[in-house]
Amino acid sequence: MNIETALRSKINSRTKPVGSLGKLEEIAFKIGRIQQTLTPELRNPAILVFAADHGIADEGVSPCPKEITHQMVMNFIHGGAGINVFARQHGINLKIIDAGVDFDFPAGSGVVDAKLGRGTCNMLYQPAMSIETCRMAMERGAEFVRQEFDHGCNVIGFGEMGIGNTSPASLLLHKFAGIPLEECVGRGAGHDEAGVRHKCDVLRRVAEKYNPATPLEILATFGGFEIAMMCGGVLEAKRLNMLIIADGFIATSAFLTAYEMQPGILENTLFSHSSDEKGHLLMLEYLQGDPILHLNLRLGEGTGVALAYPLVRSALIFLNEMAGFEEAGVHDVSKK
Template sequence: MTSAPTPADLSDLIAAIRPADPAVMARARARQAQLTKPPGALGDLEDLAVRLAGVLGNERPDPRGVAVLVAAGDHGVARSGVSAFPPEVTPAMVANFLADTPAGPGGAAVNALARTVGARVYVMDAGVNADLPDHPALVRAAVRRGTHDLSVQAAMTPAEAQTLILAGAALARRAVADGADLVIPGEMGIGNTTPAAAITARLLNLDPAQVTGRGTGVDDARLAHKAQVIRAALNRTPASAPLAVLAELGGFEIAAMLGMMLQAAALRRAVILDGFVEGSAALIGVQLAPHLRDYLFPAGQCAEVGHGAQLAHLGLRPMFQLNLRLGEGTGGVLAAPLLLGAAATLREMRTFEEASVPGGA
């Protein structure tokens, strides 16, 4: 079991993040060039494998456990009609994540996909607006039942934001101690594409209409209303520093996912980015700790219009495009086998010399 140090505070956690190992990546790249295949024949898998080598510190990377950490939280802004579903869906979905089913624990999409690829699912109450029943698999980290309405006041206090960041970090440490080398932050919270869009618009200096999508599938009228709500939030506060933006415009589950990303990177584990809400946490994280970018592996570009802008700003290329917009970490779980496969090619393929195959450089 991996022993994971506990950061004294957020500044310690940020300071612990170091760049991916350039020497290891150079050796991995040199080995990649000698493998029994034409140069570049494995396409993007080759770059993924080299990046994983640098993250894990081994030119023959051997990632094992996969964990998806689903943080659930409610949002005051959801009462403003920005979603096609009522806020009551959030606690109902938490129950679904934890339910016993004939196939195994959990009846949501993320559970089904996680079982398929052998990933472990962790569920956190980051601020659900309901009395959640006791469950041995539920991690309780809520400081309050949902955020305030970001269009009229700060979503949370700075202290609440930092508490949730460190709670997310603690869950990531637990997952790594349980054997995870690939960490997938996930989320559930009706209305959470609204704070994600607000954060993205502010940090990328874009108009809300450029980054506001349909979320749960709202119609044109509600989409226009959603953009107006976000515009009101941006007009309300001039906050631009990353933690201030999180407190003013974010969600409790976004804060928790930020902590998961920072801690995984500090422990030199790969972070698989699921979608738009996760991308908003990543934007904050990379501003706080630029080396975090080295540890981020986007799964797919989701159907939310602002996700492409996030990935372009981060300089990251997604692995696929399936028009997903569910959240929960589902896209990240689907991407895990691609990363495991990329690592296997670098680790297990023989070089031309090792295989006595003519044609090597």
């Protein structure tokens, strides 16, 4: 009996009607298949939050000032943000990484320095970053994943912070999935209708300016330092056969890019939630992702990962601890 057949048999033999635990059964099956065991486990869960600024923010594509990026990073370090409280609640290790914030964080602040610049270039005038810088960002993201793996982590999620970063996410969706740009662009941090129209106009000019061919070129042209680091991290987590949990719109744009480079990442990926940012649903449809939660979230930071994690744990707890029909002395209703 192969592992997939054995997992289905074990799941179906728990004391419940077949399929009655719904999506939890599929999550348990997926993790068991990743780990190639009937008794999968989650060890030392971690969320990596990458922060960076974006040159395109100078064009008014976000209603928020760029300074909020570094202010929110300091809030992360002080433990006061959404991701902090949810990570604490569920025992998830949290690492805050400066991928390219336009601010010098004080020594000893707790921010991990991986800065590649003080924000990407304004892609209205030049590509967001060079191919070499993009490769460097991906490798740094991979290295952070390796560090967690070496400390016994086998389940990892990704979060982000960066004013203006729904713009690169929208452009990556447009370029990779071929979806009209106006369907990819949403309110971001809170644009009104006029703000969304302005944002879409700016991004249309950006999209028409360049014609990159490969996924790496597309990422370098339209991406962000934090998105490139997450992309590299996702690819490395797949190489290490970890369970990978995706967050919202911006984080999923990194998964989308990684998918274009290596479609096999989906074998190891759970999508934590369906964001209230309209482009996220289109990303999930393109990736054939089945989100765990539908809570109208649009905060980012990895909060969807932290909120979905206890349900992922529940999937394994039922698989590993729930009695089977035979041992419980209960008639197996799945057998006619």
